[in-house]
Amino acid sequence: MFISAYPTIPVHKFVRRIKGRSSNILRREFPELLKLPSLWTHSYYVSTIVAVSKEAIEKYIEAQRGV
Numbered sequence: 001m002f003i004s005a006y007p008t009i010p011v012h013k014f015v016r017r018i019k020g021r022s023s024n025i026l027r028r029e030f031p032e033l034l035k036l037p038s039l040w041t042h043s044y045y046v047s048t049i050v051a052v053s054k055e056a057i058e059k060y061i062e063a064q065r066g067v
Contacts, residue, residue, distance in 0.1 A: 011046050015044045015046075019040045023039045
C-alpha cells in the first residue's frame with residue numbers, strides 16, 4: 001500500500017487505524033473471523049517511495065508469509 005499522510009500523524013497510529021478499521025469491516029462481512037483473536041500481526045514496514053525498490057517491498061511481504 002502506498003499512502004500519503006500528513007507528517008504530524010505518527011506512523012504507528014496511522015497503521016493501527018488502518019488495521020483496526022479493516023479488521024472491523026472484515027469481521028462484519030465474514031462472521032467466521034470473529035473466532036480469531038487477531039487478523040493482523042503487530043509488524044509493518046514503512047519507507048518513502050524514493051528510498052525503497054519494488055523488489056524490496058515484495059521481498060518483505062513474502063517474508064511475512066512465514067511469520
